[in-house]
Amino acid sequence: MNRLAKSPQIDNKHLQFESKCGIFVNMSTVVTNIRLDRELKNEATELFNDLGLTLSQAFTVFLKQSLLHHGLPFAVTRPPSKELLAAIDEGEKLAHDPNAKTYSTPQELWDELGI
Secondary structure, three states: OOOOOOOOOOOHHHHHHHHHHOOOOOOOOOOOOOOOOHHHHHHHHHHHHHOOOOHHHHHHHHHHHHHHHOOOOOOOOOOOOHHHHHHHHHHHHHHOOOOOOOOOOHHHHHHHHOO
C-alpha cells in the first residue's frame, strides 16, 4: 500500500470527525518516527480509536493545540514532595485537634514567640 494512501484503520467515525472539525482536510503530510513504550502506544491507540481518531490524528491534535497555546496544552507539574505532604497532613491534624494551642490575636502569638 502506498504510504500516502488512506490508512486502512480509518472508518466512518474518523471521516465524520475530520469533516466536522476540518482539521485533517487538505493537509500535506510528512512521515515522522517517534519512539514509544509499546504498552503506552497500545493503550493510547485503543483510547484514541474509541474516540474516533487514529494515533496520528491524535498527535496532530496535540501539536495544533500546542501551537495554539504557545506551549503544552496542559499543565505539567512536579508532584508535591514527601516533606510538603507531611506538612499538609500535620496542618490538617492540628486544625482538627481540639487540644492544639490557639491564639485569639496575632499579637498573642507574637508575644509567646518573643517577637
